[in-house]
Amino acid sequence: MSQWELSEFDVPPADDKDRFHDFALPLPMMHAIADLGYEYCTPIQSEALPYALSDYDVTGQAQTGTGKTAAFLIAIFTRFWENPLPEDLPPGTPRALVLAPTRELALQIEGDARGLTRHMDERTVCVVGGMDLMKQKDKLNKKPVDLLVGTPGRLIDFINRNDVSLKHVEVLVIDEADRMLDMGFIPDVRRIVYQTPHKKRRQTLFFSATFNDDVMRLAESWTIDPKHIVIEPESVATDTVDQKFWMIGDNEKEDAMVRLCQAPAMKRAIIFANRRDQTHRLTKHLQKNDIPCEALAGDIPQKKRLATLNRFKDGTLKILVATDVAGRGIHVDDVSHVVNYDLPEDPEDYVHRIGRTGRAGASGTSISFVAENDAFNLPPIEEYIGTTVTCTVPDFDLGASESGSVSGTLSETLSENKET
Numbered sequence: 346m347s348q349w350e351l352s353e354f355d356v357p358p359a360d361d362k363d364r365f366h367d368f369a370l371p372l373p374m375m376h377a378i379a380d381l382g383y384e385y386c387t388p389i390q391s392e393a394l395p396y397a398l399s400d401y402d403v404t405g406q407a408q409t410g411t412g413k414t415a416a417f418l419i420a421i422f423t424r425f426w427e428n429p430l431p432e433d434l435p436p437g438t439p440r441a442l443v444l445a446p447t448r449e450l451a452l453q454i455e456g457d458a459r460g461l462t463r464h465m466d467e468r469t470v471c472v473v474g475g476m477d478l479m480k481q482k483d484k485l486n487k488k489p490v491d492l493l494v495g496t497p498g499r500l501i502d503f504i505n506r507n508d509v510s511l512k513h514v515e516v517l518v519i520d521e522a523d524r525m526l527d528m529g530f531i532p533d534v535r536r537i538v539y540q541t542p543h544k545k546r547r548q549t550l551f552f553s554a555t556f557n558d559d560v561m562r563l564a565e566s567w568t569i570d571p572k573h574i575v576i577e578p579e580s581v582a583t584d585t586v587d588q589k590f591w592m593i594g595d596n597e598k599e600d601a602m603v604r605l606c607q608a609p610a611m612k613r614a615i616i617f618a619n620r621r622d623q624t625h626r627l628t629k630h631l632q633k634n635d636i637p638c639e640a641l642a643g644d645i646p647q648k649k650r651l652a653t654l655n656r657f658k659d660g661t662l663k664i665l666v667a668t669d670v671a672g673r674g675i676h677v678d679d680v681s682h683v684v685n686y687d688l689p690e691d692p693e694d695y696v697h698r699i700g701r702t703g704r705a706g707a708s709g710t711s712i713s714f715v716a717e718n719d720a721f722n723l724p725p726i727e728e729y730i731g732t733t734v735t736c737t738v739p740d741f742d743l744g745a746s747e748s749g750s751v752s753g754t755l756s757e758t759l760s761e762n763k764e765t
């Protein structure tokens with residue numbers, strides 16, 4: 346067991362946020378949470394954990410990106426830690442089951458579970474369609490499994506082959522119920538739910554981004570007296586963000602970024618790029634131009650990432666260059682600007698990115714570079730945020746001067762493209 350002590354995870358109490366310290370979680374889990382770089386609970390964690398940890402059923406209206414996965418995983422593994430079994434269950438007999446609509450989501454949940462249990466002796470197995478069935482079968486048959494994560498179709502295959510038994514499931518999580526419904530998975534999900542113990546003898550945590558009548562009916566039939574939690578979608582937070590879209594040439598982005606970073610109004614900024622290599626290239630370019638900044642991407646060692654994040658939080662570092670994945674964990678108030686160096690392919694990422702500013706009632710500005718290569722990504726974003734956006738020429742003063750000073754070759758190119 347590790348020599349780690351809670352005193353190594355120092356998070357000052359805050360008026361408007363809960364700390365994980367406030368929930369009496371197992372020490373190895375706190376260690377993992379510290380490793381992951383989380384500090385304060387996200388709203389859904391603050392609201393769901395008190396109930397989920399006390400064995401209540403929970404129905405949560407929350408989107409991806411709110412931290413709901415960690416909320417249910419922390420509840421599950423805390424329960425296991427507090428109630429160890431006298432002896433192992435047979436292989437293929439999980440104590441908790443998480444059902445997710447897509448392979449990607451299931452794999453992400455598996456990864457999060459591994460991260461949270463890295464200092465615990467809990468085993469997670471993931472079974473999803475489109476990947477080698479025999480390999481998954483081997484994993485199931487090899488050793489007992491504590492948490493099973495899966496998509497409905499593949500899980501039914503394993504149940505039919507008697508590789509999985511759900512009769513000892515203590516916690517059932519249904520994630521993204523609305524998508525399961527849209528994708529026609531509900532008959533499969535229903536069959537799976539009936540294989541688990543009766544709802545009186547299991548805890549059920551049920552999540553969906555929306556709760557229409559059909560979703561409500563499912564929630565009612567699978568839970569008992571649930572605590573209902575509603576987390577406003579992050580898109581609501583975009584109301585406090587002044588969203589600018591700048592037309593720019595692909596080969597002018599780097600220099601435009603330098604000029605933008607020189608603007609005094611850029612007090613604390615996160616620049617998002619779509620790929621890791623771009624974050625590194627841009628960081629180097631900015632540094633070469635005497636702009637202090639650091640990259641935050643998945644290939645940077647965790648320790649260095651945490652140190653960078655801390656310097657960003659305490660204000661020593663003004664500018665971060667991040668990928669979407671690395672950027673999701675950033676919960677820092679007073680970010681004045683978010684810059685989309687590229688437009689993300691997934692419109693949800695756009696909303697997550699700009700949601701890094703304009704937090705806690707403050708206002709913020711997002712600037713998105715729209716170059717030829719970004720143009721395809723704009724219509725889905727417009728559809729997702731429900732407005733048509735207007736692209737303008739860059740204003741490197743960030744509105745400080747009346748006319749929006751654009752000069753040199755950049756302005757020449759840009760004036761040709763004015764008003765699409």
Ligand code: AMP
Nearest residue numbers: 383385386387409410411412413414674
């Ligand atoms: P989810 O909504 O579960 O997809 O989580 C979105 C992202 O938030 C994931 O990348 C998590 O690692 C991250 N995350 C979850 N909880 C926290 C937290 N308390 N602080 C910072 N990041 C978190």
